[in-house]
Amino acid sequence: MDHEGCGDVAREAAAHVLERDRAAAVAAFRRRLTALPELTDVAPATARLAGAAEQTITTAVRLLREPSAPSGPEKVPEFTLDALDPDQAARAVGALFESVLAAVVTAVDGRPDAPAVTAAAAGALHRAITGRLVTSGRARLDELLADVRDTHRAERRVAGRELHDRLGHGLSAAYRSLEAFEGAQERAGATPDVRVRRAREAMRDALMFVRTMAGELALIEPPESLEPALRAAAATFGGGDAVEVRVAVHGDEAWAPAALRDQVFLMLREAMHNAFAHAAASELTVRVDIMPRRLWAMVRDDGTGFDVDAARTGTGLWSMTDRAEALGGRLRITSRSGYGTRVDLAVPLPARTGDRAAR
CATH class of the missing domain: 3.30.565.10 (Histidine kinase-like ATPase, C-terminal domain)
Structure with a gap:
């Protein structure tokens, strides 16, 4: 049998072991989680992590039988979301890898091709976990960026509204008062005071600036x-x-x-x-x-x-x-x-x- 044929046999054997012993590997993973002191404060997440582990093993089996398949599952209950900080996530991933590989090593003990089968299982499991973490990382980053954008939009709206409604209203009232005063002077036949005119023009410029700034704050999308x-x-x-x-x-x-x-x-x-x-x-x-x-x-x-x-x-x-x-x-x-x-x-x-x- 050629080298490529040996590789195919080892991959199929690894897929068979992972598929057959998946439940036992997940059970061992859950025991490891409860034994890790770093994860004692996230015990409610154990069931979700166990579900993620089961899907990860399923993905590894698919990768062994279809080496060119994408490593990321369609729906991912991720390791790194919500319940775990980065250090805890790393511990959980390590516990999963050790639990599954231990089950494989036990299952193939005594077989002449045990090293090849174990290596194939380890490689597929690594791809499955890496794909899962990359997918979860991107999804989490998208969520965080969306939260930042939403907060930024809300802050701009509030600032623009307050600038327009409070400062803009006051400036507009002052401008209209100066305008009315100038009109009253003209109707009375008096020469308009140049200082009043300049003050009105300055008030007009300030009002337009406030309106522009309020509009720019409200412009949160192109x-x-x-x-x-x-x-x-x-x-x-x-x-x-x-x-x-x-x-x-x-x-x-x-x-x-x-x-x-x-x-x-x-x-x-x-x-x-x-x-x-x-x-x-x-x-x-x-x-x-x-x-x-x-x-x-x-x-x-x-x-x-x-x-x-x-x-x-x-x-x-x-x-x-x-x-x-x-x-x-x-x-x-x-x-x-x-x-x-x-x-x-x-x-x-x-x-x-x-x-x-x-x-």
């Missing part, structure tokens, strides 16, 4: 579609009928990954905020063109304009430029006093699998 997200941002800034806003998005948004769309939205929203807050514009145009390998966007207003070089040190422009460069893109701002402002953004899009195959 926008599903840029056009409605940009329109909602414009409405949040409160331009009302004083500013005519035109928003258009062309192209398939699926060409741009969700995370990249999120960054583009934040940059365009900042440009829109600047137009509402500082430009005294009557018209605002936002356009986005999405192509298979490039995204181009523009925000243009007909407002007062400003000195771009002098304003580049501001946080808003710096943030927009930094985001664009992080995406490998380019942000260009052109403006002239009395002629409005235009912001152009160009961002390369990652090649898709179909694009690579077609090249």
